[in-house]
Amino acid sequence: MPEKDLNALFLDTLEDIYYAEKQIYKALPRMAKAAASDDLRAAFEKHHNETEGHIERLEQIFKIMGKPARGKKCDAIEGIIDEGKEIMEEYADTLALDPGLLAAAQAVEHYEISRYGTLKAWASKLGMKDAVKLLDQTLAEEKKTDDTLSKLAISAINAEAA
Numbered sequence: 001m002p003e004k005d006l007n008a009l010f011l012d013t014l015e016d017i018y019y020a021e022k023q024i025y026k027a028l029p030r031m032a033k034a035a036a037s038d039d040l041r042a043a044f045e046k047h048h049n050e051t052e053g054h055i056e057r058l059e060q061i062f063k064i065m066g067k068p069a070r071g072k073k074c075d076a077i078e079g080i081i082d083e084g085k086e087i088m089e090e091y092a093d094t095l096a097l098d099p100g101l102l103a104a105a106q107a108v109e110h111y112e113i114s115r116y117g118t119l120k121a122w123a124s125k126l127g128m129k130d131a132v133k134l135l136d137q138t139l140a141e142e143k144k145t146d147d148t149l150s151k152l153a154i155s156a157i158n159a160e161a162a
Contacts (some may be wrong), residue, residue, distance in 0.1 A: 010122045011067060017115045018058045019071025024108055025051045027081050031105065034088045037098050039152055044105070047145050054141070057134040061123075064130055080107045098157045102149055109146040116142060 028051065032044035062069040084104035091097040116139040123131040 006122060007126060010119065010126060011065065012072065013115065013119055013122075014058065014061060014065075015070060015072035016074045017112070017119065018055070018062075018069060020074045020077035020112070020115070021051055021055050021058065022071055023074070023077050023081055024112075025055065027084065030088070031084060031101055034092070035098055035101055037152075037157060040098050040102060040157060043145070043148055043152060044101075047105075050141050050145070054138045057138055061128075061131045061134055064128065076111060077108070080104070080111060083107065099153065102153050102157050106146060106149050106153075109142055109149065112142045113139065113146065 025048065028044050028048040032041045032048065035041040035044060059069040084101065084107075087097070087100035087104055091100050116135055120132055120135040120139055123135055
């Protein structure tokens with residue numbers, strides 16, 4: 001049995017977020033299609049393109065580690081995505097759909113921000129400078145997306161639903 005150290009935990013968490021990013025990549029087009037707001041749809045489409053880059057960066061980190069790029073089922077992201085699907089079903093054709101989609105997207109962003117922040121800290125501790133740079137780039141994009149969604153909620157989406 002392999003030793004359970006920080007390196008093993010890092011790899012385990014990397015596999016978790018790799019799986020999560022692939023699920024997010026599949027979910028974003030459905031969310032974009034469901035959105036009534038053009039601005040929200042555009043935000044989902046932009047993040048879909050960014051997610052492709054996130055996956056590629058994760059694959060680079062696997063390569064740096066000399067490990068195969070593979071995902072490990074992430075129950076947390078499955079649950080968050082299921083909540084988004086539920087919102088799309090229960091609030092279809094209502095004014096509350098876009099705020100619900102936006103809230104579901106922010107739940108995803110907050111999960112990703114947590115994971116990438118943790119991975120970055122661990123990579124730094126493990127002396128993985130190249131991985132730190134890649135993780136930091138993705139973390140910055142996730143934070144920017146969350147900020148964009150917050151501004152969109154405040155400026156338009158929530159007011160339109162009220």
